[in-house]
Amino acid sequence: MSQLSELSGFEEEERPMPSIPLLPPLDVYKLRKCEHMMHHACLLMYMKNSPDGGFQCPTCKKVYGVKMGNMPDGMMNVTTNRSALPGHEGYGTIQITYNFKPGIHNGQRYRANGFPRVCYLPDSPRGQKVLKLLKIAWERRLTFTIATSVTTGATDTVVWNEIHHKTESTSNHSGHGYPDPNYLDNVLLELAAQGVEDSSEPETISISSDSDSDL
Numbered sequence: 001m002s003q004l005s006e007l008s009g010f011e012e013e014e015r016p017m018p019s020i021p022l023l024p025p026l027d028v029y030k031l032r033k034c035e036h037m038m039h040h041a042c043l044l045m046y047m048k049n050s051p052d053g054g055f056q057c058p059t060c061k062k063v064y065g066v067k068m069g070n071m072p073d074g075m076m077n078v079t080t081n082r083s084a085l086p087g088h089e090g091y092g093t094i095q096i097t098y099n100f101k102p103g104i105h106n107g108q109r110y111r112a113n114g115f116p117r118v119c120y121l122p123d124s125p126r127g128q129k130v131l132k133l134l135k136i137a138w139e140r141r142l143t144f145t146i147a148t149s150v151t152t153g154a155t156d157t158v159v160w161n162e163i164h165h166k167t168e169s170t171s172n173h174s175g176h177g178y179p180d181p182n183y184l185d186n187v188l189l190e191l192a193a194q195g196v197e198d199s200s201e202p203e204t205i206s207i208s209s210d211s212d213s214d215l
Helices: 040-048 125-139 183-193
Strands: 028-030 037-039 054-056 063-065 075-081 093-099 103-105 108-110 117-122 144-147 157-160
Touching (some): 028 040, 037 040, 093 125, 117 125, 125 183
Antiparallel strands (some): 028 037, 054 063, 075 093, 093 117, 103 108, 144 157
8 A cells, every 4th residue: 555645635525435435544546447546535526526426537537337427318219221331241230310309407408409310330240239338328328418519509409428420321421421440449439438338337436355455
């Protein structure tokens, strides 16, 4: 166990977070997944300021726990057809349709412009893996968010939330279609950045019984 030479400037909380027991204020702990080190009081501060339920390492943004977004209620519909996407010959196509209507979410009135939106994946083993994770992202309200649109400038509107989708099925002139040999790998990385990965259980924060102070 390593220790800091002085306090980091954050006072110890009067009540510790439920998932982290009260520990000596000078202890430094290591996150299991990314192995970055954090001062105990700093860790408590970051946990307290994570209202979405997930904790992100401030150094690498790796997500611990289950991150939830602020996406309003909407519809995600999945169908398949036999046509092949450019670059994925021999496989059919997965078609995902997202739809939202204007409304009020958590007391905030929002717009929903440009819906329904239709997106495409190859119906291949890797495409099906992406679809499975996209469904998890949807359930956690991470696919869209309410913000200002970078394309139209509209405020308080439903926009994509850093998980890119392909909205063209026959060309890639706009960069939003196929062929794109790197797309499936890239979107898996984007999903992982939101804490959505191909594992049965999310990474949790817990005190190790080992001699080292690992979280």
